[in-house]
Amino acid sequence: MEKKICLLRGINVSGKNKIKMKDLRDHLESSGLQNVSTYIQSGNIVFETRKKDSSNIAEDIRSLISDKYGYDVSCLVIEPEKLEKILAGLPEIIEDGRSSKKIYFMILDALPSEDRLSLLKDPKAYEPERFKIIDDVIYYSIPDHISPGKLNTNLFENKLKVTGTTRNKNTIEKLLDMV
Structure with missing residues (x-):
């Protein structure tokens, strides 16, 4: 058995795509995943499986959600x-100097092209917010006194033409604790 983490995008946000996590856990377990647990209502799932290929597992979960909900x-x-x-x-x-609830990790589905990356070439243009792109992850942070910030999932997806899902540092640490 391998432990895996699933991050769903756009679940239970602003009253849209409502799914009760207990219901989702039960549904995923009935589909063959084991020891399924969730964290908060935004689609963070930890589970065990015999399957190896993460992209196939993701497609199976996506299909299960589409079929049921x-x-x-x-x-x-x-x-x-x-x-x-x-x-x-x-x-x-x-x-540096930011609270963990305002430090974000956007994990991209694919690497952005160099042309698209050049659209974000000057991180100083977004100060006092900060970001850095390393491979398929965008690290960014927003000062506590700013809400919402300029930097967000939609901005990065629109500029880079790549989809991704975002979690804050607290959520990432909690998911790792759950594993």
Whole structure:
């Protein structure tokens, strides 16, 4: 059995795509996943499976959600080791002086093209917010006194033409504790 983490995008946000996590846990377990647990209502799932291929597992979960609830949601399945690496790679400039609830990790479904990355070439244009893109992760932070910030999932997806899902540092740490 392998432990995996699933991050759903757009579940239970602003009253849209409502799914009760207990209901989802039961549904996922009945589909063959084991020891399914969830964290908060925004689609954070930890489970065990015999299946190896994370992209196939993600597609299976996406299909299960679509079939049962009628929602087509983005689903990212990753290994705990990848999440540990992402957390360990948090650039100091992003974390410096920021609370963990305002430090974000956007995990991309694919690497953005160089042309698209050039659209975000000047991080100073977003100060006092900060961001840094490393491989398929965008690390960003917003000062506590700013809400909402300019930097968010929609901005990055629109500029980079790549989809992704975002979690804050507290959520990432809790998911790793759950594993």
